[in-house]
Amino acid sequence: MLEISGKNPDITDEELLRQFNRNGSLEALGALYSRYMHLVFGVSFKYLESREDARDAVMQIFEKLIIELPGQEIRIFKSWLYVLTKNFCLMQIRSQKSADGRLEVYKIEQEFMESESEMHPIDREDQSAEADLQRCMEKLKEDQKQCIELFYYQNLCYQEIAEQLGINEKKVKSFLQNGKRNLRICLEGKNVG
């Protein structure tokens, strides 16, 4: 059903981008975009809180791509698309607000930027600093530590962790997030001394 997104899965994003840049092949761009459309949609929905608006956003963002891609030096299409998507949604939100709502919206953006994060050490392939990681793990709050352990070491899914700890999935996720943040700070040597 959703075959489009699987179309030629062997062709890399970069190759598709090149095709688009070389001869403006919309087909190539479409194939590339459809790989990420569900993500664009999910993020759009998160901000716009309407399926309808989110669907529209997905199409409008595609139009933006057509305009903005040429001439851009893009390393990782996915990250770039992520930023574009978020910015687009913010603009949408802003345009929906009345004039006096502008300041508020401005703040939303500030907050929202904070959610942007980079690849966490624990998510990387090479967890070379295993010992450091362990040491930092010890410093975590119990909840966070448990969740990280169950998730990253016991390989349990959110659901299972939630059941095991008797908390809901949302909590699991937030413990994971916070735990990871603290881990990172610790790993980067800030709290370790």
Add this chain to the structure above:
Amino acid sequence: MSAKKKHRNASEYLQYLKGELSGKERHSFERGVEADPFDMEALEGLEMISPGEVEEDMLSMHDRLRKRLHRRRRRALYSIAATVASLLIVSTVFINIYDFNPKSRKESIPIDKSNLHEEPGARGAEKEEQQVPGLRDLQMENDNGIEETPPVQKETRAPEQNDAREETRDQKNAPVEKNTQIEKNTPVEKNARIENNAPVDQPSGDEIVVREREAANAGKGITAETEQPAVQEGKALVPEEEAHFDKAKMAEAPDAEMMQEEVRAAEAPAPVAGQVVTMEAQPGRSQKKERAIQAPSIPSADRVSGVVVSSVDMKPLIGASILEKDSDSGVVTDQNGRFSVAANQQSQATVVASFPGMKTGEYQLSTNSVNQLVMQPDLAPLDEGVIIWHSEEKEFVTGAEPEGGLDALKKYIEDHIRIPSGDTISNREFVVLRFNVDKDGTISQIESLRSPGQPFTEEAIRLLLNGPDWQPARDENGPTDDVVRMFIVFKK
């Protein structure tokens, strides 16, 4: 883990959302998601919708995308057709209306009906594959989210329209009306209908037109920002008869030109369309050359808009801060470098634009012109390698600083900076980070405000965290929190 590298496609998402995966599979999916903020946020959003609806939405979007790709090829043709159409309108008004109306009406009625049929839930399953181009376009509009598309009035047309049109021309701002709207007012007809136009209680006629033509987001009032959908609509209007027909119905003169303009804008979308749209509303109804000015826009003079570009390449600057001088409000430029702010009584506004790496400047804007804010690069920081700003909300005795001062940080960065491998940089790239320096000197909440890509962001953060420790900011009461923005340049 292989799952981490792999991209999770829509089907996998659906399986996950529907709970079709085993615990192990779920874990590996989640593990991958955890490693990518885009996935994280997307999943967050998707989990708020039922899986069935997600699936439906996905199908409908793929469908729309496919149609969009298909349609693009006809664009050139359409623009020619539209041009011809508008020229014809200008010259041979009467004949056109008599000749074309009946035909086009016949065509468009069924179209709208079919739209109606599939309107509510069926958009995921638009089955009609091949249809007349016009129909397809209209469907697309429908997809785009018009909440209601009352059947186009069947009783429209009539010779009187000509007079009527003259009338409307004379009403300055005479809101360009759209068919459906007219319908709502009353099932009236002919000139009576047209007279009704003006009093419609909609915010502004121009805007309505824009919306209607953009056909996207009827409810959202997106006007200036979305030039793209306008393109689509332009196309929808293309076939000659239709163009005439619409025109007649709208009883609206400059419209044809606007159509044309839109289609043109489609051809060279980036700068033209945007600026055009944000310009002042001019009732330029005498079909003269200055099409650009007739572009649909918000008629009131209470907004000033502009576009911020870099003097280096004249490309738009995205995310530039625009502060209104007389108030505390601020906006940020959008993906096309555009923004708009409230105007004062003189239809002007003074704003201060700032952007990392550019000289902050004050600009006088007026509603009567295209406000292009050309920002000059501030070469100092680019050569400095690193520069920091402090929280603008607080008054410090001293802002947070790296130990040994900015020079120490600079030195550290110079010595340790690594251009991410596998990345070639054309000239200079920069990353802007923002982070808190708490009153005990702890750095937290690091985020990337601008970056050419993840590897650069990571490198910048690495430099920040491994570099000199930070001294907290101080105000009269002692150490205090500061929010620092740091600008790091990657040079070849």
